[in-house]
Amino acid sequence: MAAPTRAQGSSALSIFAAMAGVAAFALAALAVIIVSVQDDSPVVTSGPVPEAPHVPVQLREFAIDIPAVVPTGAVLDVVNIGATEHDLVVRNTDLATPTLSAGGTAALDLSSLAPGTYDVYCSIPGHEGSGMFATISIEDGAAVSDDVAMGGHGADITAEVAAELDRKMMDSFNPFVVAATEGVPATEGVGNVPLEPVAIEADGTKVFELEASIIDWEVEPGRFVEAWAYNGMVPGPWIRADVGDNLRFEFTNNTPLGTDIHWHGITLPNDQDGVAPLTQPLIGPGESFTYEFTVIEPMVAMYHAHAHAQVSVPNGMFGAFTVGEVELPRGRTISGVEIPADLELVQEFPMVLNDAGVIGYSLDGKSFPATAPVAVNEGDWFLTHYFNEGLQIHPMHLHGFRQLVVARDGVPLDSPFWVDTLNVAPGERYSVLVQATVPGVWVWHCHILTHVERADGMFGMVTAVIVS
Numbered sequence: 001m002a003a004p005t006r007a008q009g010s011s012a013l014s015i016f017a018a019m020a021g022v023a024a025f026a027l028a029a030l031a032v033i034i035v036s037v038q039d040d041s042p043v044v045t046s047g048p049v050p051e052a053p054h055v056p057v058q059l060r061e062f063a064i065d066i067p068a069v070v071p072t073g074a075v076l077d078v079v080n081i082g083a084t085e086h087d088l089v090v091r092n093t094d095l096a097t098p099t100l101s102a103g104g105t106a107a108l109d110l111s112s113l114a115p116g117t118y119d120v121y122c123s124i125p126g127h128e129g130s131g132m133f134a135t136i137s138i139e140d141g142a143a144v145s146d147d148v149a150m151g152g153h154g155a156d157i158t159a160e161v162a163a164e165l166d167r168k169m170m171d172s173f174n175p176f177v178v179a180a181t182e183g184v185p186a187t188e189g190v191g192n193v194p195l196e197p198v199a200i201e202a203d204g205t206k207v208f209e210l211e212a213s214i215i216d217w218e219v220e221p222g223r224f225v226e227a228w229a230y231n232g233m234v235p236g237p238w239i240r241a242d243v244g245d246n247l248r249f250e251f252t253n254n255t256p257l258g259t260d261i262h263w264h265g266i267t268l269p270n271d272q273d274g275v276a277p278l279t280q281p282l283i284g285p286g287e288s289f290t291y292e293f294t295v296i297e298p299m300v301a302m303y304h305a306h307a308h309a310q311v312s313v314p315n316g317m318f319g320a321f322t323v324g325e326v327e328l329p330r331g332r333t334i335s336g337v338e339i340p341a342d343l344e345l346v347q348e349f350p351m352v353l354n355d356a357g358v359i360g361y362s363l364d365g366k367s368f369p370a371t372a373p374v375a376v377n378e379g380d381w382f383l384t385h386y387f388n389e390g391l392q393i394h395p396m397h398l399h400g401f402r403q404l405v406v407a408r409d410g411v412p413l414d415s416p417f418w419v420d421t422l423n424v425a426p427g428e429r430y431s432v433l434v435q436a437t438v439p440g441v442w443v444w445h446c447h448i449l450t451h452v453e454r455a456d457g458m459f460g461m462v463t464a465v466i467v468s
Helices: 006-038 159-171 174-182
Strands: 054-060 063-065 069-071 075-080 105-109 116-121 133-139 206-220 223-230 239-241 246-254 262-264 288-294 299-304 318-323 345-356 360-363 374-376 381-388 394-398 403-408 411-419 421-424 429-435 440-446 462-467
Touching: 174 462, 299 429, 318 345, 318 381, 345 374, 345 394, 374 381, 381 421, 421 429
Parallel strands: 054 075, 069 133, 206 246, 239 318, 345 381, 374 462
Antiparallel strands: 054 063, 075 105, 116 133, 206 223, 246 288, 262 299, 299 318, 345 360, 381 429, 394 421, 394 440, 403 411, 403 429, 440 462
């Protein structure tokens, strides 16, 4: 590297001299400040900034352990002590943690919130409904409360709180009992209504109309949601056909997103499968599309959107589709139980399971106590078809008597089997035959307990078989 020239050296000296001048000026200014202090002039000092109060919060299946009262300006130290992903959201604000995997932590700064009452919850689908919600009070100068906020399943429960929880649990059955005994529905709206053709053409083609739209739907008493629905109901209308029927569906999309209809489990030509853009164009808002195919074999299937399915399906765009009759093991002996050769069904019905979106944990679009009971007489046989349109597995448990599993995904089983609890995965369909052998009210529910109970009582995936 070349030695600095004289001009470069002079420049460096000039810069040094200038810096020395600035330093001298700063020292002089400091002297003036010191003198002013010594002259007893007023001085404003900020002092040390107090550290924001930290509040520990734990997330788990399925509860939020958070103090009922926190001070203003607090920071929530959130840790997920559960086994699945959770987050923490302050309702009606933009405050939220990231999604935390098991063992994950995050800090949530509440300093932007004024004193008041706030709801917090986990936004993972289905988790709030299972108990991950609480109401907290933010107060000026408050100490962190030792009391656990109501909501969820806090471990530290006083006798007074326990008595209140017991009361809520018992009271949660009342609307269901009233609906069952007096025939008064607990909510507005019914799904699974059989879809009738609007026309039958000369060649026998059955013509149906389907429309997708967003509606107000009462999931449980007093709780209305904006559901995505077919023909104004959740689940959509039950499509029933006979083997050999040629079916035409005139479909109109009145939702804000492009969509299609996938005929899940139906044997049909590829160009009718309903998967945009592979088998058809996307059906935009306000647009229509026609599906036409012949059903060639008995089936237990379902239909739902495929494009934007993560939005529309959990929120209600699903329905049952059955073709012909499921072959029953009449006259056979299954594990020592003889099935009558002349068996007649008193009822056959779909039971559509969901656990996400605005619908949440539900049977046929309704959450207990709005679910519909099954009323039969002692000795009656009935057939139900489980359809899992949710995002989780559901072990469906019937009290009192067993379920004979006769078909899976519409295919009759060579070896039917008895269960009291049947695991149904997303997308699966199972057909079960039941004989009501003992009078009484027998509960029927998903056996993942947080899908059926929360702090304020029974909810979700619960119904009953009432045997007279």
